[in-house]
């Protein structure tokens with residue numbers, strides 16, 4: 077069986093002809109395997125959805141219970157037969173419930189990793205290396221300049237700043253699914269046990285993480301009125317969607333100090349553009365070393381590259397004798413952008 | 414090196430002066446000698462690394478990394494030092510992390526041939542932020558928005574001293590300033606400035622308030638013009654000749670013509686200006702002409718001839734070994750007049766006094782100054798000694814009224830810090846033919862309430878966006894008129910309109926005025942100094 081006969085790129089996303097399903101399609105289809113709950117990968121309106129129970133819960137929280145007609149939750153490692161194609165899900169280490177789709181038929185195995193990272197994340201299961209013929213990788217941070225630093229050190233930078241500027245409110249811009257909860261968990265690991273204040277858009281997904289056993293500690297809404305009394309947020313940590321930290325919303329805080337948690341914060345120009353005063357380089361995507369190490373570890377016969385910066389990864393593959401091809405998929409966004 | 418890099422990272426992104434001060438002061442408290450002293454020298458750009466050049470960095474990188482991958486990376490980042498700091502394929506944490514002092518001391522002494530190997534070994538040992546700090550430091554590209562004045566203020570705050578004390582000592586000190594820190598921490602006596610021709614902290618004036626006018630009389634006060642140049646101190650003692658800015662920075666290198674003229678033994682406080690080489694001496698030219706000579710490391714012969722500098726003397730601080738600062742202004746002025754008239758020093762003249770019988774005379778003089786290079790009046794108490802800083806009740810500045818012009822808002826950008834959620838930086842323009850051309854930018858002059866109104870206007874009238882900048886609606890039938898106040902106007906080839914304003918700010922928001930009635934470029938050009 078040729079690899080292309082089992083899985084191939086189409087304008088709607090990666091398609092499996094024998095199984096008649098798409099992986100993370102960008103438009104509505106009759107059957108979809110969804111790797112994780114980020115909006116560009118998980119869209120509403122498909123006929124049937126195969127995903128982890130966590131991802132299905134996230135989609136329900138975002139789009140309502142009727143986001144699809146048929147829901148087929150599958151835990152990690154629990155296979156399902158779709159028209160003679162064996163489909164199973166393996167942890168991707170990206171966000172809660174994130175999975176690599178493992179597609180097998182006639183002895184050919186293709187792993188579509190969705191978005192992934194390799195470093196420890198206290199809010200989700202770690203990436204699992206699955207040997208395969210074709211490994212489909214993302215390339216969001218596929219340039220040698222992207223070396224995400226140790227997450228603990230970034231969080232300690234934040235805590236040092238809170239101590240240094242106790243009269244200011246540290247307002248952290250963080251993606252509502254995954255990044256926000258991960259920042260909170262790392263803060264708890266560093267011993268920060270005070271309440272953390274949430275923008276309204278954060279609440280639902282934090283509740284959902286708690287329901288799945290991720291203990292985020294004391295959280296409170298970042299509302300100014302508290303029983304009629306004005307609240308002072310000096311010295312407090314507030315988490316909000318990235319767009320809100322520079323918006324009118326942030327004016328409620330006395331002297332807000334804008335913080336942004338993203339892999340893009342590695343680039344000084346990006347930091348300045350966003351008016352960030354304290355960049356935290358924390359990403360849910362693999363950096364250059366993680367990408368190249370993962371490919372070496374899996375040693376697939378072919379490497380397919382989905383969204384991101386495929387030119388640098390293609391060059392790396394050429395230098396390292398890895399057979400590679402860009403899929404040029406469109407419709408997937410860069411982290412937080 | 415890590416603490417220094419972390420400090421730089423924060424300083425670059427912290428807009429408020431107070432925040433910057435706190436970051437530096439905390440760094441001083443947490444960092445041992447000699448690192449903190451070298452950090453000060455790095456910030457005030459008093460370090461020089463002749464053996465390291467940017468071209469060397471590029472070739473170092475090409476030995477380590479596939480050129481195509483490097484090109485892709487450099488394209489993406491757009492800054493050589495930053496790209497290398499991020500993409501350097503070193504063994505992470507292979508070596509111990511060197512302190513800043515080691516990096517500075519070894520690289521300063523390195524020969525050209527050994528510098529590449531040394532830089533490479535440091536890049537191996539460091540993490541990206543420290544690599545960036547290292548590369549920017551050794552290539553002289555460290556721009557972090559901290560003036561040497563701010564660094565001195567941080568030292569003063571750290572040691573709970575007055576900043577003028579630091580300024581006074583500054584030019585007698587050498588990095589890493591260990592003596593200075595010992596004194597600031599109360600572990601040693603104040604260092605003695607052994608340097609010849611030291612800076613003596615300047616005496617400054619308060620703006621004149623209406624109430625202050627009541628006490629001013631010719632029996633107790635003198636008045637003189639406030640000239641529109643740069644306040645300086647010219648000092649010649651022993652073999653040393655120096656020209657200092659108001660804050661004690663040595664700017665002599667850019668003014669060899671002044672330095673050459675210091676053939677006396679004295680310290681003179683005065684206004685540095687450019688004179689017209691064609692006219693009778695000394696006829697001052699505009700501030701724009703002075704800008705041709707400021708902030709330069711060297712100056713060409715041609716420019717020295719076309720833009721010659723002179724000093725209009727206000728005060729005499731020291732002469733032939735005598736410190737005059739404790740004397741009353743009256744006596745110092747007498748000595749200054751005698752000094753200038755008897756010695757006739759080249760490149761110096763006397764700032765004339767303005768005679769007055771009463772305050773009305775002063776108001777009239779201020780309203781109609783005899784020369785375009787006059788910014789206003791200085792009023793000085795006759796009995797005032799020369800005291801560093803801004804003592805109360807001694808010197809007053811009474812500036813002439815600002816220029817006003819009605820402009821149309823064109824673009825707006827978000828502010829920083831407290832104002833980061835507001836559109837608070839405005840670009841405005843005036844009519845030229847049927848177009849509106851930008852003539853300046855202003856980000857203050859309005860109240861908090863007005864800022865809210867301006868912000869709302871920007872959000873409701875946005876017509877385009879370029880990154881952080883919004884274009885607002887403007888034209889014959891729409892647009893917001895801003896009355897802009899400014900202190901002066903220069904010709905400028907860098908501005909599309911050909912003019913540049915000094916200290917523009919929003920004086921009034923003219924919600925009532927149609928954009929079509931805003932001023933034209935011709936009226937602005939008419940305000941240019943002839």
Ligand SMILES: [Zn+2]
Pocket residue numbers: 112114117170191
């Ligand atoms: Zn994702």
Ligand SMILES: [Zn+2]
Pocket residue numbers: 114116117190191214408409
């Ligand atoms: Zn993605």
